[in-house]
Amino acid sequence: MLRSRRSEWLAAFALMAPFVFIYGLLFVYPTIKMIELSFRAAPLIGYGRWIGLDNYRRLWSDRLFALSFWDTLYFVVLSVIPSVVLALVVALGVNRLKGWMQSLMLAAFFLPYILPVSVVFRLWQWMFDKDFGVAQLLIAPLNDGQHLSIFRTIPLFLPAVALVTVWWLLGFNVLLFIAGLRNIPVEIYEAASLDGAGRWAQFRRITWPLIWPVTVLVFTIQLILQLKIFDQVYLFSQGGRVDATIVMVEYIYKQAFQLNKGGLAAAASVVLFVLIVALSVLQYQLLRARGAR
Amino acid sequence: MIRKLLCAAAAASALMVGVAQAKETIVWWDFLGGGDGVRMKALLEEFNKEHAGSIEIQPTTLEWGVPFYTKVQTSAAVGEGPDVMTYHESRMPLGVSTGSLSPLGSEELAAAGVKAGDFGAADWKAAQGPDGKQYAVPLDIHSIILYYNKTLLKQAGLLGDDGRPKGLDGAANWDAALAKLTTNGVSALSVPTADNASVWRVFYTLLNQQDGVFLKDGKFLDGDNLAKATAVIGEMQKWVKSGWTPGKTEYPASIALFTSGKAAMHINGVWEIPTMVDLAKSGKLFDWGAIQIPTLYTHPATWADSHAFAIPDRHGNPVSPAKRALVLQTIHWFNEHSLAWAGGGHLPASLPVQDSQAFKDLKPNSDYASLAKTAVFDPVSTLAGVASPVYDAAGNFAMPAMNGEMAPADAAKQMRDDLQNQAK
Numbered sequence: 001m002l003r004s005r006r007s008e009w010l011a012a013f014a015l016m017a018p019f020v021f022i023y024g025l026l027f028v029y030p031t032i033k034m035i036e037l038s039f040r041a042a043p044l045i046g047y048g049r050w051i052g053l054d055n056y057r058r059l060w061s062d063r064l065f066a067l068s069f070w071d072t073l074y075f076v077v078l079s080v081i082p083s084v085v086l087a088l089v090v091a092l093g094v095n096r097l098k099g100w101m102q103s104l105m106l107a108a109f110f111l112p113y114i115l116p117v118s119v120v121f122r123l124w125q126w127m128f129d130k131d132f133g134v135a136q137l138l139i140a141p142l143n144d145g146q147h148l149s150i151f152r153t154i155p156l157f158l159p160a161v162a163l164v165t166v167w168w169l170l171g172f173n174v175l176l177f178i179a180g181l182r183n184i185p186v187e188i189y190e191a192a193s194l195d196g197a198g199r200w201a202q203f204r205r206i207t208w209p210l211i212w213p214v215t216v217l218v219f220t221i222q223l224i225l226q227l228k229i230f231d232q233v234y235l236f237s238q239g240g241r242v243d244a245t246i247v248m249v250e251y252i253y254k255q256a257f258q259l260n261k262g263g264l265a266a267a268a269s270v271v272l273f274v275l276i277v278a279l280s281v282l283q284y285q286l287l288r289a290r291g292a293r
Numbered sequence: 294m295i296r297k298l299l300c301a302a303a304a305a306s307a308l309m310v311g312v313a314q315a316k317e318t319i320v321w322w323d324f325l326g327g328g329d330g331v332r333m334k335a336l337l338e339e340f341n342k343e344h345a346g347s348i349e350i351q352p353t354t355l356e357w358g359v360p361f362y363t364k365v366q367t368s369a370a371v372g373e374g375p376d377v378m379t380y381h382e383s384r385m386p387l388g389v390s391t392g393s394l395s396p397l398g399s400e401e402l403a404a405a406g407v408k409a410g411d412f413g414a415a416d417w418k419a420a421q422g423p424d425g426k427q428y429a430v431p432l433d434i435h436s437i438i439l440y441y442n443k444t445l446l447k448q449a450g451l452l453g454d455d456g457r458p459k460g461l462d463g464a465a466n467w468d469a470a471l472a473k474l475t476t477n478g479v480s481a482l483s484v485p486t487a488d489n490a491s492v493w494r495v496f497y498t499l500l501n502q503q504d505g506v507f508l509k510d511g512k513f514l515d516g517d518n519l520a521k522a523t524a525v526i527g528e529m530q531k532w533v534k535s536g537w538t539p540g541k542t543e544y545p546a547s548i549a550l551f552t553s554g555k556a557a558m559h560i561n562g563v564w565e566i567p568t569m570v571d572l573a574k575s576g577k578l579f580d581w582g583a584i585q586i587p588t589l590y591t592h593p594a595t596w597a598d599s600h601a602f603a604i605p606d607r608h609g610n611p612v613s614p615a616k617r618a619l620v621l622q623t624i625h626w627f628n629e630h631s632l633a634w635a636g637g638g639h640l641p642a643s644l645p646v647q648d649s650q651a652f653k654d655l656k657p658n659s660d661y662a663s664l665a666k667t668a669v670f671d672p673v674s675t676l677a678g679v680a681s682p683v684y685d686a687a688g689n690f691a692m693p694a695m696n697g698e699m700a701p702a703d704a705a706k707q708m709r710d711d712l713q714n715q716a717k
Contacts, residue, residue, distance in 0.1 A: 044366065149540075149542075239489045
């Protein structure tokens with residue numbers, strides 16, 4: 001008995017060791033170094049001298065950092081909630097289809113997800129282009145017949161990027177929801193309809209509670225992903241009023257790679273890291289508690 | 294048997310080492326991915342062919358802008374990277390401050406045949422760091438120019454008998470010409486008004502045409518330079534407000550507006566020359582031309598930058614003296630052959646090439662070559678240069694003002710304060 005437990009341990013360790021090693025080398029160690037760097041007046045490469053909390057103080061008083069913080073949260077609200085709700089609606093629809101029709105629809109929704117961000121950017125940039133974009137046929141009538149540059153109009157920028165993001169990533173969420181929906185046994189629905197439950201009652205009393213764990217998962221994945229938003233915002237704002245729509249990772253990029261301020265960028269990264277951990281734990285606990293009720 | 298095999302293997306490897314030593318390789322990095330990159334590729338092939346058996350350049354083209362410079366900086370810091378690379382002169386101060394560049398001694402330059410006198414004074418100086426040392430050798434001068442549609446200009450009576458535009462000098466004349474050229478469905482001038490770099494280049498050109506100083510002694514837009522900047526931004530705003538120039542136009546769209554005949558004139562870099570030449574060759578372009586940016590204020594001046602060659606400061610693994618000599622000879626070869634590079638629209642930095650009959654015969658380059666004499670390079674600062682905070686500031690302040698979203702005076706002030714704050 002004792003012997004087998006030991007060999008169990010050994011096996012477990014042997015199986016986990018490569019991952020633990022790589023995890024330690026490529027995640028834990030750099031994270032510790034990053035935290036250390038955030039207390040230094042460091043350039044992008046090199047150590048710099050120890051300055052205590054100065055980088056954090058600078059962040060606190062930096063108007064641009066505050067802006068990037070609020071822009072990031074605003075973007076999360078704009079992208080996470082619609083993408084989860086919309087994915088559930090689409091999944092419910094697709095789930096009703098049968099056979100090849102279902103596969104076709106699923107593929108249609110999933111296809112954008114496999115595109116690289118650069119392609120997504122080019123597609124939408126040209127579709128929305130002020131002078132030649134096909135979307136201007138729809139936009140112009142809403143804007144007194146004038147063409148409008150969506151991505152160069154500051155109040156429209158983050159909502160527009162959120163729209164593109166939802167379109168791009170929706171397929172993955174739909175897939176998760178479909179997997180969840182398929183796990184609900186058909187017998188439950190049959191029993192419910194025998195008892196005279198309508199479609200709405202079935203959704204509220206069966207589908208919604210049983211799909212809840214998947215919803216929490218999708219929410220959390222999306223939250224973490226969108227807090228780290230960079231690519232799309234960077235690409236669409238490129239060459240324009242970048243500061244007006246800056247998000248946190250973009251701020252970090254700017255400080256580290258453009259301005260050679262590694263220490264300040266590390267401090268901003270630590271803030272983002274803490275924010276992500278705090279928000280995702282909080283959200284997960286909140287949603288799970290609600291589901292358990 | 295085994296001994297025989299070993300001997301043979303040893304002999305073979307000795308032979309291979311011998312061959313490898315006879316042929317030197319130069320690792321080369323550039324960021325020339327555009328239309329001009331094709332021309333560089335042809336030049337590289339020519340070089341390798343000419344030096345077959347002695348020198349071989351192994352080129353890699355990387356992403357332009359911040360990604361390129363970050364890669365250079367990080368690889369130099371760990372002793373990796375190329376033997377030679379392209380570099381923007383405007384980026385010298387930042388490159389020197391991050392320890393990415395190795396200074397070039399006057400003796401080794403002379404030994405390779407590279408002479409300061411072969412280059413324009415401003416151009417040569419822009420290849421120096423703030424410490425006065427030479428860090429690069431210029432290859433070209435690239436700038437912005439005015440592309441024009443001859444048919445549309447003729448209709449408006451703005452084309453001289455020599456096929457060049459007339460009556461565009463002076464702000465009042467320029468404005469009148471723009472008004473005249475704007476007719477139903479055609480704008481007078483397309484500029485990438487949604488692109489910070491383009492806005493910066495036009496702004497800096499017009500600021501220097503009235504002796505405005507953007508940065509001096511660590512102070513941005515000091516004294517009456519603020520008023521001059523405000524005037525320039527006001528002028529640029531007028532183009533959009535009056536409907537002469539479409540606002541918020543993306544870079545590719547601004548080119549398309551011109552090439553489709555929807556804009557009579559177009560301000561953009563010389564690097565778009567291949568676009569026009571290729572379109573014209575396939576018969577898809579009207580009769581066109583290109584000239585130096587007209588003088589709107591007191592004297593001619595045009596923003597300019599240079600592609601230059603530099604040797605990275607590979608920490609702990611420097612490029613060996615013998616390799617450096619070879620690299621500098623190679624750089625000299627490329628300058629001697631820069632006429633081919635000029636096909637990409639650029640002006641050769643090398644004065645002997647610039648003065649050669651072959652270049653004078655090269656159209657349309659020679660039509661705007663005069664700009665080199667009054668070219669103004671970006672301010673010397675770690676905050677300035679291509680893809681720098683100064684470019685960003687142009688996008689954050691001058692650009693919205695041009696597009697009518699901000700008052701010119703506010704834009705100039707905010708641009709000054711933002712950069713001054715970053716300089717701290």
